[in-house]
Amino acid sequence: xxxxxxxxxxxxxxxxxxxxxxxxxxxxxxxxxxxxxxxxxxxxxxxxxxxxxxxxxxxxxxxxxxxxxxxxxxxxxxxxxxxxxxxxxxxxxxxxxxxxxxxxxxxxxxxxxxxxxxxxxxxxxxxxxxxxxxxxxxxxxxxxxxxxxxxxxxxxxxxxxxxxxxxxxxxxxxxxxxxxxxxxxxxxxxxxxxxxxxxxxxxxxxxxxxxxxxxxxxxxxxxxxxxxxxx
Amino acid sequence: xxxxxxxxxxxxxxxxxxxxxxxxxxxxxxxxxxxxxxxxxxxxxxxxxxxxxxxxxxxxxxxxxxxxxxxxxxxxxxxxxxxxxxxxxxxxxxxxxxxxxxxxxxxxxxxxxxxxxxxxxxxxxxxxxxxxxxxxxxxxxxxxxxxxxxxxxxxxxxxxxxxxxxxxxxxxxxxxxxxxxxxxxxxxxxxxxxxxxxxxxxxxxxxxxxxxxxxxxxxxxxxxxxxxxxxxxxxxxxxxxxxxxxxxxxxxxxxxxxxxxxxxxxxxxxxxxxxxxxxxxxxxxxxxxxxxxxxxxxxxxxxxxxxxxxxxxxxxxxxxxxxx
Numbered sequence: 001x002x003x004x005x006x007x008x009x010x011x012x013x014x015x016x017x018x019x020x021x022x023x024x025x026x027x028x029x030x031x032x033x034x035x036x037x038x039x040x041x042x043x044x045x046x047x048x049x050x051x052x053x054x055x056x057x058x059x060x061x062x063x064x065x066x067x068x069x070x071x072x073x074x075x076x077x078x079x080x081x082x083x084x085x086x087x088x089x090x091x092x093x094x095x096x097x098x099x100x101x102x103x104x105x106x107x108x109x110x111x112x113x114x115x116x117x118x119x120x121x122x123x124x125x126x127x128x129x130x131x132x133x134x135x136x137x138x139x140x141x142x143x144x145x146x147x148x149x150x151x152x153x154x155x156x157x158x159x160x161x162x163x164x165x166x167x168x169x170x171x172x173x174x175x176x177x178x179x180x181x182x183x184x185x186x187x188x189x190x191x192x193x194x195x196x197x198x199x200x201x202x203x204x205x206x207x208x209x210x211x212x213x214x215x216x217x218x219x220x221x222x223x224x225x226x227x228x229x230x231x
Numbered sequence: 232x233x234x235x236x237x238x239x240x241x242x243x244x245x246x247x248x249x250x251x252x253x254x255x256x257x258x259x260x261x262x263x264x265x266x267x268x269x270x271x272x273x274x275x276x277x278x279x280x281x282x283x284x285x286x287x288x289x290x291x292x293x294x295x296x297x298x299x300x301x302x303x304x305x306x307x308x309x310x311x312x313x314x315x316x317x318x319x320x321x322x323x324x325x326x327x328x329x330x331x332x333x334x335x336x337x338x339x340x341x342x343x344x345x346x347x348x349x350x351x352x353x354x355x356x357x358x359x360x361x362x363x364x365x366x367x368x369x370x371x372x373x374x375x376x377x378x379x380x381x382x383x384x385x386x387x388x389x390x391x392x393x394x395x396x397x398x399x400x401x402x403x404x405x406x407x408x409x410x411x412x413x414x415x416x417x418x419x420x421x422x423x424x425x426x427x428x429x430x431x432x433x434x435x436x437x438x439x440x441x442x443x444x445x446x447x448x449x450x451x452x453x454x455x456x457x458x459x460x461x462x463x464x465x466x467x468x469x470x471x472x473x474x475x476x477x478x479x480x481x482x483x484x485x486x487x488x489x490x491x492x493x494x495x496x497x498x499x500x501x502x503x504x505x506x507x508x509x510x511x512x513x514x515x516x517x518x519x520x521x522x523x524x525x526x527x528x529x530x531x532x533x534x535x536x537x538x539x540x541x542x543x544x545x546x547x548x549x550x551x552x553x554x555x
Contacts, residue, residue: 021427055414068403079451079455079456082456082459083455083456083459086459086463087449087456087459087460087463087465088460088463088464088465167448167450168423168449168450168451168456169449169456170443170447170448170449170456170460170465172448176424176448179423179424179425179448179450180423180424180425180427180428182328183328183424183425184331184425184428185425186428
């Protein structure tokens with residue numbers, strides 16, 4: 001595959017590793033937007049998801065709203081928001097767009113994690129005299145953790161892939177290589193940029209997969225003691 | 232139903248074969264879908280040539296356009312004029328960017344498309360030295376691949392420019408790129424990401440005008456985001472196209488380019504060579520009449536009044552007395 005060889009040559013070319021537009025700087029920008037958006041999405045969606053999962057109310061509304069959020073065209077939203085806040089604050093618009101994209105997955109992970117727990121376990125927890133907060137913190141949250149991390153993983157993947165749009169509003173990131181590669185027909189650059197995004201997505205996913213393994217070990221031993229330790 | 236019943240035994244016999252059968256079904260479906268859209272797929276390299284063999288005659292003229300609103304207005308002007316002259320016209324508008332529609336033209340799927348002389352030349356001759364409208368037009372016929380040619384170009388241009396706010400221009404006395412060498416402040420330019428690598432990007436400014444600039448990539452081709460960045464000072468100069476109605480409003484000013492860093496971008500019809508002669512009789516008078524002011528005015532009507540391309544085209548043709 002010549003194209004892949006060209007893309008690798010492009011990636012290794014010292015010209016891509018010097019100056020303001022060097023690859024490392026672009027990767028950091030891309031990663032920065034991704035992590036910021038993922039953190040904000042988690043801050044918004046986890047409490048909301050726990051509320052829905054714990055009370056069992058509002059699920060229909062959440063499903064409908066997050067479905068609608070998924071359907072929003074990100075590029076259109078980005079343009080409108082950037083024009084609204086001014087291009088000097090374009091990072092804010094980009095973050096909102098990526099957060100909107102990430103919320104549905106995290107939200108679904110949070111409430112589905114709670115809903116998947118055997119009702120007997122929760123009833124038992126209540127029967128031992130746990131307060132609602134204790135039920136949430138000591139039983140539901142640990143047991144729901146694996147599904148929540150799954151939601152975070154899928155949100156992270158979508159955000160990494162969509163952060164490509166940042167270059168459209170002057171924020172740089174790895175999207176620059178793709179947009180420029182298309183316009184200049186320099187497909188080595190375009191493919192090189194795409195490979196970088198794929199690599200970044202794989203790394204982010206691997207980190208979260210490790211987190212998921214930790215989450216499962218937290219959830220599994222919690223099953224027995226969660227009921228017994230409460231007194 | 233029948234097909235499904237026949238498949239079932241294979242599923243039991245070998246999961247691999249079942250997969251193959253399913254794969255084949257998916258492929259067939261994909262092929263069927265592609266075949267439906269075949270006439271519209273500009274990427275299909277081997278699609279049947281549409282009646283290009285029989286030059287002249289009654290074969291319909293396929294008019295294409297870029298995925299750019301202003302270009303669609305021009306394509307609509309060509310189409311309506313051709314219809315008024317008795318041609319049967321098929322409209323194939325919004326065919327993406329240059330790679331895509333040029334492939335459609337060389338394969339004979341599209342017969343006419345409004346082009347911009349400089350960008351067209353640069354597509355085939357990246358290193359071209361031609362800059363003026365005449366030089367660019369003269370270099371084009373040799374640069375184009377066999378089977379394609381261009382007709383007379385219009386005076387109208389939709390060229391790249393470096394644009395600043397009127398306030399910046401007046402308070403610093405800068406009306407030309409040549410004035411920038413004497414400017415003390417930092418200059419940041421904004422434009423599509425590829426501008427950074429273009430000959431008229433930062434390197435061209437350095438070489439021809441002795442200005443060192445920073446670059447910010449804003450990907451909307453000089454549209455509202457770029458203009459917004461100019462107004463709030465994120466960038467000093469933006470790469471805005473000269474037929475953009477915003478320049479007519481006066482708040483933004485395009486700087487002069489005395490060293491001809493930018494190529495001329497005259498509007499001209501790119502046509503299939505075997506139909507050039509019959510089409511020229513209709514399209515040359517259009518090019519003779521079309522000015523940059525006309526183009527700006529039509530773009531302004533599209534953006535401001537939200538009129539459709541057909542209405543704008545009819546009005547202009549009627550005004551110029553080119554219909555019938």
